[in-house]
Amino acid sequence: xxxxxxxxxxxxxxxxxxxxxxxxxxxxxPAVVLRGLRKHFDDVKAVDGLDLEIxxxxxxxxxxxxxxxxxxxxxxxxxxxxxxxxxxxxxxxTWGRGDRSLRARVGVSxxxxxxPERLTVIEVLRLFRSFxxxxxxxxxxxxxVGLGDKARTWTVKLxxxxxxxxxxxxxxxxxxxxxxxxxxxxxxxxxxxxxxGDTIRSYRQRGxxxxxxxxxxxxxQRLCDRVAVVDHGKVIALGSPPELIxxxxxxxxxxxxxxxxxxxxxxxxxxxEVRGLRHTGRTLLLAxxxxxxxxxxxxxxxxxxxxxxxxxxxRQATLExxxxxxxGRRLRDE
Amino acid sequence: MSSPLFELWRYRLLEPLRWPETIFWTFxxxxxxxxxxxxxxRQQQPDPAAVAVVAGPGAAELEQALRRDxxxxxxxxxxxxxxxxxxxxxxxxxxxxxxxxxxxFDPTRPESSLAHLTVDTAVQRGRGRTDPxxxxxxxxxxxxxxxxxxxxPGLLGFNLMGGGLWGLGWAITDARTHRLLKRFLAxxxxxxxxxxxxxxxxxxxxxxEVVTLLVFSWLIFGVGLSGSPLTLAVxxxxxxxxxxxxxxxLASRAQTLETMSGLINLCTMPMMLLSGVFxxxxxxxxxxxxxxRLLPLTALNDALRAIMxxxxxLLAVAPQLLVLAGWGLLSFxxxxxxxxxx
Numbered sequence: 001x002x003x004x005x006x007x008x009x010x011x012x013x014x015x016x017x018x019x020x021x022x023x024x025x026x027x028x029x030p031a032v033v034l035r036g037l038r039k040h041f042d043d044v045k046a047v048d049g050l051d052l053e054i055x056x057x058x059x060x061x062x063x064x065x066x067x068x069x070x071x072x073x074x075x076x077x078x079x080x081x082x083x084x085x086x087x088x089x090x091x092x093x094t095w096g097r098g099d100r101s102l103r104a105r106v107g108v109s110x111x112x113x114x115x116p117e118r119l120t121v122i123e124v125l126r127l128f129r130s131f132x133x134x135x136x137x138x139x140x141x142x143x144x145v146g147l148g149d150k151a152r153t154w155t156v157k158l159x160x161x162x163x164x165x166x167x168x169x170x171x172x173x174x175x176x177x178x179x180x181x182x183x184x185x186x187x188x189x190x191x192x193x194x195x196x197g198d199t200i201r202s203y204r205q206r207g208x209x210x211x212x213x214x215x216x217x218x219x220x221q222r223l224c225d226r227v228a229v230v231d232h233g234k235v236i237a238l239g240s241p242p243e244l245i246x247x248x249x250x251x252x253x254x255x256x257x258x259x260x261x262x263x264x265x266x267x268x269x270x271x272x273e274v275r276g277l278r279h280t281g282r283t284l285l286l287a288x289x290x291x292x293x294x295x296x297x298x299x300x301x302x303x304x305x306x307x308x309x310x311x312x313x314x315r316q317a318t319l320e321x322x323x324x325x326x327x328g329r330r331l332r333d334e
Numbered sequence: 335m336s337s338p339l340f341e342l343w344r345y346r347l348l349e350p351l352r353w354p355e356t357i358f359w360t361f362x363x364x365x366x367x368x369x370x371x372x373x374x375x376r377q378q379q380p381d382p383a384a385v386a387v388v389a390g391p392g393a394a395e396l397e398q399a400l401r402r403d404x405x406x407x408x409x410x411x412x413x414x415x416x417x418x419x420x421x422x423x424x425x426x427x428x429x430x431x432x433x434x435x436x437x438x439f440d441p442t443r444p445e446s447s448l449a450h451l452t453v454d455t456a457v458q459r460g461r462g463r464t465d466p467x468x469x470x471x472x473x474x475x476x477x478x479x480x481x482x483x484x485x486x487p488g489l490l491g492f493n494l495m496g497g498g499l500w501g502l503g504w505a506i507t508d509a510r511t512h513r514l515l516k517r518f519l520a521x522x523x524x525x526x527x528x529x530x531x532x533x534x535x536x537x538x539x540x541x542x543e544v545v546t547l548l549v550f551s552w553l554i555f556g557v558g559l560s561g562s563p564l565t566l567a568v569x570x571x572x573x574x575x576x577x578x579x580x581x582x583x584l585a586s587r588a589q590t591l592e593t594m595s596g597l598i599n600l601c602t603m604p605m606m607l608l609s610g611v612f613x614x615x616x617x618x619x620x621x622x623x624x625x626x627r628l629l630p631l632t633a634l635n636d637a638l639r640a641i642m643x644x645x646x647x648l649l650a651v652a653p654q655l656l657v658l659a660g661w662g663l664l665s666f667x668x669x670x671x672x673x674x675x676x
Contacts, residue, residue: 078520080676100522108520114512116345118352123345130341131523154352174521 029092031056031178031209032077037086039072039233046072047083048233054211059204061224062213063319065329069233070213071111074182077211078108091177104132107176109167111183117156121147121166124155125173132174145169145199161192168199179203181212185219197223217319229323236326244322249275250287253317254294257282257310263301271297280324282310287317287325339527339534346505346535359500360539364493364547371489371612372482372555382407383449384425386416392431399460400429405452427453486551487638488611493543494570495605495631498577499584499598501539502532506585507594510674519675529669533578540574560645568648569641572655573634576662580630583665586672605631610639633657 032054039047047069054060062070075081076088079095079102088094093102115124125138142148145165150158155166164184171179181200185193193216200223204210214220220227221241229237229244237244245251250273259282268277268286273294276287288294291314302309323329350356382405387393389412400408411419419425420438426449430436435457439446509515518528551557559566584601588594608622609615609631618626626632637654640646648655 080516080520100524103520103522106520108517110513110517110520112513113517114514115517116349116509116514118349119345123348126336127341127345128521130336130338131518131521133522170517 028056030054030089031091032060032211033087033089034073034077035087037073037076037088038084039069039076039081040084045233047076050086050230050233050235052228052235052238054209055226056209057204057207058225059200059210059212059223061220061227062211062230063215063217063220063227063323064213064230065215065323068230070230071182072233073230074180074211074213075110078106078180079103080110104134104174105177107171107174107179109164109171109181109184111186113167115155115163115166115170118154120152120154121158121169122151124166125169128170129173135174136172138173141169141173144172144202146195159192161188161195164188164192164196165199168196172199172203177208179208179210181210183213183215185214185216193219217323221319227319229319229326231323231327237322241319244319245317248287248317248321248325250289251317252288252291252314253321254286254288254291254298254312254314256284256286256298256312258284258302258307259310261305261307263305263307267301268298271301276325278321278324278328280328285321285324287321338523339531342523342527342531343534346532347538350501350505350535350539356539359497360543361546364489364543365550367493368486368489368547368551369554371485372551381445383427383445383452385409385449385453386411386419386425386428388413388416388428388430390431396429396431396435396457400453400456402460403452403456406449406456429453429457480555482551482555483557483643484614484639485612486547486555486557487642488635490544490547490570491573491609491631491635491638492606492611493547494540494573494634495577495602497539497543498536498574498579499581499602501536502578502581503585503588503594503598504591505532506582507588507591510585510588510676511590513676515675525670525673525675529582529666529673532582533575533666536574536578537571540570544570557642559642561641561647562645565646565648565651566638566641569634569637569651569655569658572658572662573630573637576630576634576658576665579662579665579669582669583672586669587674605629608632610635628657630658630661 030053032052034050034052037047037050037052038045050069050073052073062073064070072081076083077090079090079099082095090102091105095102116127119127122138122142125142129135129138129141139151142151145168147158147162147165147169150162155163158166168181168184171181179200184200185196188196197219200210200212212220212223224241226238226240227244228235237247239247265277268274268284271286271294273288273290274286275289276285278285278287286294286298295314299309384407385400387397387400387408387410389410393410397408397410400406409419409425416425416428420428420440423443426443426446427437427439430438437450437453439450441447506515509518548557548559552559580601581598584597585594588597606612608618608626609629611631615623615626615632627636633654637646637651637658640651640654
């Protein structure tokens, strides 16, 4: 938590954000329901009153910084941890009775799993396939995750991206109704991330539900129908990526730094089309409805005050900006 | 699709076989161990008794008399050097010339007591003693009574223990530290299948280890098998499963490989000494015997020796089999209860 930033003027999230559970989906019962979920480890409240409803057929993103409680939430959903308190329903059922038949319908990819080092790709998929009463042919799944040419390669000899794809294959081989992926792309290069995104999308086309956690904003924006932004074990925002970005008031961002100099916030907020101002470290973010108007005005202002811009960029607003707006922190602590 | 038990068993076969280390521990290690010990304890004439004659009047004459006995090795030393030699165990006994002739030795050292008898006989005969009874000593070195014949069944048992504890304990703990167990738990895999798959995988390696050791010791040392191979196989399988169960139990909670190796050593070290691998359990006092007999390795070693050496029947080793089965079952049931997947 490097920077304590001022939040001026913070857009009110409640206006546009959908509150959890207030709009039950029309398309059948929800795939996952969490109500008042809590998980405490000694003094640490990993999950602290989390409500969530994931609809059948949607790709739902769990977004948040490391330590926000994403992994704990996911492990509770897939029945690997028991909550301290709260209700958990997965595919209409609860954990604790007849878990095997429920596990058969949930495909999982966890963080930091090391698959048997000296089994080949196809052997690992066959092993996982054997656990499920029904599922897909390991060879087909292998092709789908793009490891067709690696059938006889030991997992230890795969690259990081290939290993993640194999982990995804292990989650898919039981042909689950619900696919739960905990940070499936962390540490991968953009190319490998795209490939995993494609696989998730083709799985979705079969009308199944996906829950994916990530701290890559652009990925969540690209893949997910809805996302929940999680911080300190709570959902702090929920909605589709465009909805969440709309809460910023402007869809573009002017990002700049002034070095040691400073400009009064009121002057910046008075610039044309500006809908919000946030500080994060030394960088200032102006949310604007039209950067083409805001930018010249900003340059005029700095020139008039005799200030030099250390850096300047304009871009489309992302979910990252939403997170910064809500917490005053960046998603990835740099 | 094939059954999960079969796939888990296959996984437990293929993975270890792809590590060169497995080949070493399975095939080479037992053979090397037998070779090293066979050489160390090879059958040979007993070492001659090392005797120090303390320098002084009459020492030269005494030395000459003793030199005639091939089972005695004599050196003449002054008193201080002779004392040191005795203390360090370089000589078994001191002979101090004079009247009376004086022997100095530690009676708790078996070789010293033996040397006392040998030296005294040599001295008395040198002075003209004649024995009233004529005797002939026939030397017999019977197969089956040599140290290597004692050692091989012990090594076999020791290997079965090591293979079970290290093989399963290591594999399970490794899978836990790599979160593979957790990943398995998230599937509908039956826990029972996982543990059974490991134990059955062990059953494939056991014959390889056993046959290597037995063939090797038969070829090099001529260690034979008096009993039925079938009986031997039954005892070996029961023993291997028993230790596989114990290995699973030890691995049921260990969070790190260091903890695991500590636990295994804690288990194997005492049994290596108490259970008659390298020397007979009869060396330990009587009050310890009931406890020693209940150890799984003692039961296994006793049964193996009885079958290999005395040709014992399955019925004759039933008590040992019961002890082994008891350990195996108890461990497996406890392991299923205590087992942690994360």
